[in-house]
Amino acid sequence: MEHKTEEMGNDIVRYDILLPKCVSSSAAGQLKALGNLATVHEKFDKKVGKVADPCLKEWINLYLNKPEVQKALHANTTNLPYSWEVCSGPLQYKMEDVATDIIPLLSNILKQHIPILLFSGDQDSILPLTQTRKIAKLLAQDLKLVALDKYGPWYDGLQIGGWSQSYGGVREGKNVTYLTFATVRGAAHEVPYTSPSQALTLFRAFLRGYPPPRKSSAIAAM
Numbered sequence: 001m002e003h004k005t006e007e008m009g010n011d012i013v014r015y016d017i018l019l020p021k022c023v024s025s026s027a028a029g030q031l032k033a034l035g036n037l038a039t040v041h042e043k044f045d046k047k048v049g050k051v052a053d054p055c056l057k058e059w060i061n062l063y064l065n066k067p068e069v070q071k072a073l074h075a076n077t078t079n080l081p082y083s084w085e086v087c088s089g090p091l092q093y094k095m096e097d098v099a100t101d102i103i104p105l106l107s108n109i110l111k112q113h114i115p116i117l118l119f120s121g122d123q124d125s126i127l128p129l130t131q132t133r134k135i136a137k138l139l140a141q142d143l144k145l146v147a148l149d150k151y152g153p154w155y156d157g158l159q160i161g162g163w164s165q166s167y168g169g170v171r172e173g174k175n176v177t178y179l180t181f182a183t184v185r186g187a188a189h190e191v192p193y194t195s196p197s198q199a200l201t202l203f204r205a206f207l208r209g210y211p212p213p214r215k216s217s218a219i220a221a222m
Contacts, residue, residue, distance in 0.1 A: 016188030121187030136181035154212030
């Protein structure tokens with residue numbers, strides 16, 4: 001892990017590898033630092049309807065630490081001596097938990113005929129799609145699930161939303177989907193945040209017990 005992180009470099013946002021690094025606390029300073037890259041991202045954002053602001057997290061922190069905002073949210077009523085930050089305070093990750101094998105846990109869930117959807121944004125290096133797909137294949141192999149379709153593109157409206165493959169078995173004479181692996185095209189670590197339409201299409205299909213749509217449709221997820 002450390003070797004791969006070193007290869008990527010320290011100036012890559014690992015949760016969204018295509019997102020430029022935040023280098024200034026002001027919008028003007030950020031645009032100046034990005035130079036031509038800012039223009040490219042601006043055109044891309046308008047095309048796909050996505051807002052890509054590399055300094056958004058910093059500005060959210062500033063906003064949520066304003067006394068008037070905290071008062072309106074009824075937050076920090078005990079006047080904590082430190083500023084609010086994402087994943088701060090008592091939240092601690094134990095290194096021994098990083099290597100925990102989740103295959104048995106997921107297998108037990110599937111054995112109870114409870115469907116599972118495994119998905120990854122393809123711009124996320126924290127939980128890369130290659131590892132998620134490997135887990136899906138190991139689960140299918142362990143439970144002797146059969147591939148119900150070939151690995152291929154799924155659609156969000158008229159656009160390719162990502163790539164997917166579903167696994168299942170026969171139950172009461174019908175093919176039943178138990179496990180679905182999907183990538184989300186252009187999405188970062190927090191898929192619903194960076195790609196809300198694709199996330200909704202994916203989740204809607206999962207709740208209905210279907211694989212992600214394999215055909216384009218003029219009607220996007222609503």
